[in-house]
């Protein structure tokens with residue numbers, strides 16, 4: 001099918017849906033935003049295309065007569081498929097969610113689940129959210145994530161030596177006052193001018209190649225330096241969230257090192273929030289408990305990221321010394337469309353509140369969602385409605401605007 005009229009396609013979308021009319025609809029939407037598309041109805045042909053056409057994105061129907069989508073996902077995982085997968089189906093939200101978790105646990109990159117019937121706008125949003133060029137405040141000067149950029153351990157090592165990693169900062173606001181509360185630092189790799197690679201493509205490799213320690217050091221150094229410059233400009237006390245991979249929890253010296261850097265830069269440790277995903281905190285409970293406790297004792301805050309998606313959220317929550325909870329965006333982004341998501345989100349916020357934690361909702365993409373999470377007592381909000389992640393300069397500029405105002409577009 002067709003390409004973008006001028007310039008390279010945004011990506012290759014492969015669709016598997018037993019209903020050809022659904023496949024055609026998805027194809028039209030994707031083509032309209034510059035994707036190259038193939039829509040198939042047969043699982044065997046689909047898997048063959050996965051191997052030979054190398055799609056960057058996959059749209060997968062969960063319930064089909066010849067083969068079920070869960071089995072297809074297992075086969076995709078077995079092939080080490082790195083495409084962004086969107087799963088869709090007419091089955092209930094809860095079934096979709098468990099399918100999503102099963103796929104993520106097998107290492108597939110699930111962008112989101114789309115309950116049928118879905119609107120073209122919702123699909124467009126999903127496809128654009130990972131490929132859109134508006135991110136990072138680069139005003140269109142940079143292309144988006146380079147899906148076709150192939151790299152290995154050697155390239156990553158060179159990138160670390162050349163310090164090609166830069167941070168973008170996504171604003172977080174207070175739900176009640178809608179004023180700036182802080183930022184989350186998110187890493188980007190710039191392998192060449194104008195090229196950006198997003199973290200979900202290189203963090204797993206950095207972890208398996210034992211490079212995550214050096215990467216984390218560069219991230220922390222850069223983040224603290226940027227943040228130390230912001231404190232005097234801020235209208236109130238701000239926090240800065242930094243993501244930590246499980247692998248660095250074995251590094252016994254980390255807490256002392258970061259505390260030393262904070263002291264040198266005049267950053268109060270209580271303003272720094274280390275975010276850990278549930279699964280990562282679980283890998284080695286004994287070592288991680290020691291490091292996390294040490295970080296807390298130095299005054300740093302600890303956040304349990306993507307809360308609600310793991311298998312043992314509750315166990316983690318009581319066992320490890322968290323001070324903050326981030327409600328996963330799969331719940332938050334569905335509160336306007338799903339009664340189940342509203343119930344789950346409210347229960348998670350209640351749980352966090354009753355444990356005395358700061359509660360942050362991520363993935364807030366519209367005003368109704370912000371109103372809902374504010375109404376159920378969530379403390380902080382983060383998401384595209386408030387702002388996309390911004391480069392260092394743009395994030396500093398965002399802070400100079402005293403009150404959050406929805407983007408005018």
Ligand code: C2E
Pocket residue numbers: 129170185186187198199200203219243244245275305306329362363364365382383384385389
């Ligand atoms: P995360 O910690 O859950 O980060 C939030 C991700 O959601 C970011 O993707 C962000 O751009 C995206 N996002 C923010 N608001 C919205 C929204 O309203 N809607 C949607 N659909 N998405 C939103 P990003 O930057 O690609 O990061 C992906 C993951 O990579 C992060 O997930 C985090 O787990 C990991 N990561 C990022 N930076 C670092 C880092 O410095 N170190 C480590 N170890 N991991 C990192």
Ligand code: CA
Pocket residue numbers: 184243275305
């Ligand atoms: Ca995070």
Ligand code: CA
Pocket residue numbers: 305306326328329362
């Ligand atoms: Ca998260």
